[in-house]
Amino acid sequence: MLDSIYTRILVAVAVLALAVGGSAAVPAGQALVVEDxxxxxRLKTVAIEENSTVSIEYNHSVEKTRVLDEYTVRNGELEMTRxxxxxxxxxxxARAEVHKENGSYVFDPEGSWExxxxxxxxxxxxxLHVDxxxxxxxxxxDARSVRLRVTNQSVLDAALH
Structure with missing residues (x-):
């Protein structure tokens, strides 16, 4: 009888280990990771999709005016689009080809980064704006430098973050 209980517990633990291990291997999609x-x-993980918009908005330190850098998620990278x-x-x-839109200067810079x-x-x-x-x-x-990157996350990663 005691052997039967131990056997059931071992089977349950094995099934649980397989389920957790399997979920770690199953892709859930992409995520934007913000790291120190x-x-x-890891400071923040946000689920994203292809063509999600990621923006950094801030006030220019000298001019005291708003600046917005906008990126689009493409092929696992952040492509600057606005x-x-x-x-x-x-x-x-100063030398970019800009146009005026709602009182702001706007342009489409080149570049894509990992x-x-x-x-x-x-x-x-x-x-930080994400969609x-x-x-x-x-x-x-806490005003420390951060790294933003796109990563693939598993079902387990998505559940944990």
Missing amino acids: AETGE MEFESYGWGLP EIYVKPGYIAGHK DETYDLVALS
Whole structure:
């Protein structure tokens, strides 16, 4: 009788281990991962899809005007597809071919990256937009540098994060 109980427990543990192991191998889709750039600690994981929009919004430190850098998720990378800024200042594209739209300068910059580094700041008030959701990047990182990247996540990863 005792052997029967131990056998059932061992079978249950084996089935559970197979289920967890199997879910770790089953892809659930893509995710945007925000990590501490120095330690690699995961600060945020957000489920995304192909063509999801990821944006960094902040106030220019000198001009005190809004800047928005917009990326589109394509083939596991972040492709920069739009930049908006309200005034020209240090670090902004003075020679880019821009057009005016709703009071802002707008252009479509070139470039696609596997990862993007951002140094959130209290004065700049960096925000991360992922599709329709907004996250306070300064509070999330305690104003430390972060790395943003697209990754494939398993069903288990999705459940844990």
